[in-house]
Amino acid sequence: MxxxxxxxxxxxxxxxxxxxxxxxxxxxxxxxxxxxxxxxxxxxxxxxxxxxxxxxxxxxxxxxxxxxxxxxxxxxxxxxxxxxxxxxxxxxxxxxxxxxxxxxxxxxxxxxxxxxxxxxxxxxLDSSEGSAGMMAVIGLELDSVEAAIADIESVYVANHSSPIQVVLAGTDKAMSVAEIKLNEAGAIKIVHLKVSGPFHxxxxxxxxxxxxxxxxxxxxxxxxxxxxxxxxxxxxxxxxxxxxxxxxxxxxxxxxxxxxxxxxxxxxxxxxxxxxxxxxxxxxxxxxxxxxxxxxxxxxxxxxxxx
Missing domain, CATH: 3.40.366.10 (Malonyl-Coenzyme A Acyl Carrier Protein, domain 2)
Structure with missing residues (x-):
């Protein structure tokens, strides 16, 4: 098969x-x-x-x-x-x-x-502050990512890619705030993806x-x-x-x-x-x-x- x-x-x-x-x-x-x-x-x-x-x-x-x-x-x-x-x-x-x-x-x-x-x-969704997009969070499980971004507006879980990789979508400003929170939560790596929008x-x-x-x-x-x-x-x-x-x-x-x-x-x-x-x-x-x-x-x- x-x-x-x-x-x-x-x-x-x-x-x-x-x-x-x-x-x-x-x-x-x-x-x-x-x-x-x-x-x-x-x-x-x-x-x-x-x-x-x-x-x-x-x-x-x-x-x-x-x-x-x-x-x-x-x-x-x-x-x-x-x-x-x-x-x-x-x-x-x-x-x-x-x-x-x-x-x-x-x-x-x-x-x-x-x-x-x-x-x-x-x-x-583009603004003077930048374009909306997506980023991969590596090294954190889904629950931990959701907890880290819970209080941030305009950023969302977009892909549950692997047990330790979650992709977020959001506005440029919201993603910048989320990146700080995720690093504090213990993310191993954050990668901004080669896409042109906040999909999913x-x-x-x-x-x-x-x-x-x-x-x-x-x-x-x-x-x-x-x-x-x-x-x-x-x-x-x-x-x-x-x-x-x-x-x-x-x-x-x-x-x-x-x-x-x-x-x-x-x-x-x-x-x-x-x-x-x-x-x-x-x-x-x-x-x-x-x-x-x-x-x-x-x-x-x-x-x-x-x-």
């Missing part, structure tokens, strides 16, 4: 996906479809663009999704397909496509709209409202394989539930630890990080469950699986 874990925003880097693009005709067709859908040349953006260009949410979301799907495509060409899948934040849309909940055309349309809407909502928090309520019409007009089917969703950390039951969770995900924390533990209860034999980077492999390792998550987002890493 194989599980795919699809990374989300923050996993991007310039040049990602190039060797998959050069290797597979079907991957090149994926890029062409995404570029036609969005009006942007994504091969040029990924392979020639700067890190700053990729960081912009309206670019990042399709870019990461493209590399997720490219990785899945090349794995399938090698005879490797998933029985279980999950995606971190944006990566959940790749998981919904992989499990048959949404079509590829709807995937690209929704991801593009989601990126544009989230970027607008994030920029509306109530600060994205305007984005949820704007996105709701697009979600309502999209067909969501029941999943054909097990897919774990961020809002609950549990396996998805129906397409109707998926539609609801796509909206709630914008303002709710990512329950990644719960998802990982639910996946382990299905006893997968292999877990693959199907997309750019190794962030999810590192988070999986922190569970210390004895099963390794293997990176599968480059041609070299996929070749190692099949040699």
């Amino acid at each position: 194989t599980c795919y874990l699809f990374p989300g925003q923050g996993a991007q880097y310039p040049g990602m996906g190039r060797n998959l693009y050069e290797h597979s005709t079907e991957v090149r067709l994926l890029f062409e479809e995404a570029s036609n859908n969005s009006g942007k040349d994504f091969a040029k953006l990924l392979f020639e663009g700067s890190e700053e260009e990729l960081k912009s949410t309206d670019n990042t979301q399709i870019a990461v999704t493209l590399v997720n799907l490219a990785s899945s495509q090349v794995l399938s060409e090698r005879g490797i397909v998933p029985d279980i899948c999950a995606g971190f934040s944006l990566g959940e849309y790749s998981a919904l496509y992989q499990s048959g909940v949404i079509t590829r055309g709807d995937l690209f349309s929704l991801v593009q709209l989601r990126g544009e809407i989230m970027e607008r909502a994030s920029r509306a 928090s109530p600060l994205m309520a305007a984005a949820r409202e704007e996105f709701s019409e697009h979600i309502a007009n999209t067909r969501f089917s029941d999943p054909t394989i097990s897919v774990f969703v961020n809002v609950t950390g549990k396996s998805l039951r129906s397409g109707e539930d998926a539609k609801k969770y796509c909206l709630e995900q914008l303002i709710s924390p990512v329950q990644w630890v719960a998802s990982e533990r639910g996946i382990m209860e299905l006893f997968p034999e292999r877990v693959l990080e199907t997309g750019p980077g190794t962030v999810l492999s590192g988070l999986w390792k922190s569970l210390r469950n004895g099963l390794k998550c293997v990176a599968a987002g480059t041609l070299e890493s996929i070749n190692k699986l099949t040699d």
Whole structure:
């Protein structure tokens, strides 16, 4: 039994996906479809663009999704397909496509709209004091983080990433105050993330409202394989539930630890990080469950699986 874990925003880097693009005709067709859908040349953006260009949410979301799907495509060409899948934040849309909940055309349309809407909502929160954003708190358990930020307005738990890593979202001023409190509480390290907004928090309520019409007009089917969703950390039951969770995900924390533990209860034999980077492999390792998550987002890493 194989599980795919699809990374989300923050996993991007310039040049990602190039060797998959050069290797597979079907991957090149994926890029062409995404570029036609969005009006942007994504091969040029990924392979020639700067890190700053990729960081912009309206670019990042399709870019990461493209590399997720490219990785899945090349794995399938090698005879490797998933029985279980999950995606971190944006990566959940790749998981919904992989499990048959949404079509590829709807995937690209929704991801593009989601990126544009989230970027607008994030920029509306900018002030002279700085931009709203996210930061990872390493070395503290969830309860300790929640206690440290309890009295600070406009900062929220956004991701329960691992037993000792929690991501916060908030305004620039609130995050600065929170950082002091968290260091006092014993945080080992605090990392400001390469994202352009305070995602998965109530600060994205305007984005949820704007996105709701697009979600309502999209067909969501029941999943054909097990897919774990961020809002609950549990396996998805129906397409109707998926539609609801796509909206709630914008303002709710990512329950990644719960998802990982639910996946382990299905006893997968292999877990693959199907997309750019190794962030999810590192988070999986922190569970210390004895099963390794293997990176599968480059041609070299996929070749190692099949040699």
